Amino acid sequence: MKKVIIFIGPPGSGKGTQSKLIAAKFGYGHISTGDLLRQLQREPTLADDESEALENMKKGQLVPDWLIYRLAFRASEDYLKKGPGVVFDGAIRNVAQAEKYQEFFNEQSLLDQVVVLEVALPDEVSFKRLAWRRICKQCGAIIPLYVDGAEQKVCPTCGGEMMIRHDDQEEIVHKRIKEQGNAAIKPVREFYAQLHLLRTIDGLKTVQQVEKDIENVIISLT
Ligand code: AP5
Numbered sequence: 096m097k098k099v100i101i102f103i104g105p106p107g108s109g110k111g112t113q114s115k116l117i118a119a120k121f122g123y124g125h126i127s128t129g130d131l132l133r134q135l136q137r138e139p140t141l142a143d144d145e146s147e148a149l150e151n152m153k154k155g156q157l158v159p160d161w162l163i164y165r166l167a168f169r170a171s172e173d174y175l176k177k178g179p180g181v182v183f184d185g186a187i188r189n190v191a192q193a194e195k196y197q198e199f200f201n202e203q204s205l206l207d208q209v210v211v212l213e214v215a216l217p218d219e220v221s222f223k224r225l226a227w228r229r230i231c232k233q234c235g236a237i238i239p240l241y242v243d244g245a246e247q248k249v250c251p252t253c254g255g256e257m258m259i260r261h262d263d264q265e266e267i268v269h270k271r272i273k274e275q276g277n278a279a280i281k282p283v284r285e286f287y288a289q290l291h292l293l294r295t296i297d298g299l300k301t302v303q304q305v306e307k308d309i310e311n312v313i314i315s316l317t
Contacts, residue, residue: 096121097210097316098180099200103187103283104214105276106268107221107228108298109305111237113214114184116306117313124174127184130235131166132158155262155270160192168199175203188275193286210316211287212309216298218276225268229257 100117102110111127118125135141136149148162167186174181187193200206216224227240229247233255238247250257262271273279287293294312296305 096180096313098175098208099183099205099210100180100313101183101187101196101209101211102185102214103211103280103287104185104298105216105218105221105280106271107224108214108216109224109302110184110214112302113212113305113309114182115237116302117309118182120310121313122179124171124178124181125184126167126170126174126181126186128163128167128186129184131170132162135166153261153267155267156274157188160189160195163192164195164199175205180208187283188280190282190286193283197290209292210294210313211292212312213280213284213287213293213295214298214305215295218272220299221272221276222268225263225271226265228260228263230260231255232258 100114100123102114104110111129114125114127117123132149132152135145136152141149145162148158151158163186167183171181171183183196187196197206197209200209224239229238229240230236231238231250231253234250234253236250236252236255238250238257240247242251247257249255262268284293284295296308296312298305300308
């Protein structure tokens, strides 16, 4: 298996759901830049430039690249040195970032250890999924509001209270899909396709089927 597994895909495609499952299954570190940014947002003291950068996130826009490098590279170094590998979840959203990460992997002698998994989903489906997404306040699980038509009242994992993510409000979701949806990630997928690193997974299937498809791809790569 490759040591560096990168998930790309539009908002709501299932990157978070799948990257957590895969990281847990194979003992990989999980780096979600969205989670790192939300964690940073909760810090009592923030540098002015960080505070300003986080305003973009509230509005559904990308934060500046430097903040992503600062958070993601630092977080991944330990996992890459000590663990079997790392799953990057949403950590790359434009070509400048893709190039910078390749430089980083090169410095770590990991260029031949990279695979990029695109979870493909039409933008209109993303919109519905985000409208129905809930997050457990207690354990952080990602939860669909309806499972087999039944509304979830509490977290199915720990019974915790469920909340709606700030950026899942309708107008912010529109903005995120416009700025980070399929049109926006096309140059990124093309970048990786040219390097022969891209594998595309059909995100329309069930969570379990998508997980199986991902496993089949990553297990087949040495
Ligand atoms: P982030 O938190 O990464 O948000 P995102 O990319 O918009 O992705 P989401 O978390 O919304 O969706 P997902 O693909 O993980 O889907 P999920 O598994 O939750 O980033 C937040 C913000 O941070 C960005 O807007 C940006 O401002 C900033 N940011 C982050 N990284 C950045 C970077 N590199 N550069 C610049 N800025 C950055 O699933 C969604 C829902 O669907 C859930 O309810 C889930 O249960 C359900 N679901 C999942 N899979 C399935 C399935 N197969 N069938 C049915 N339902 C499913």
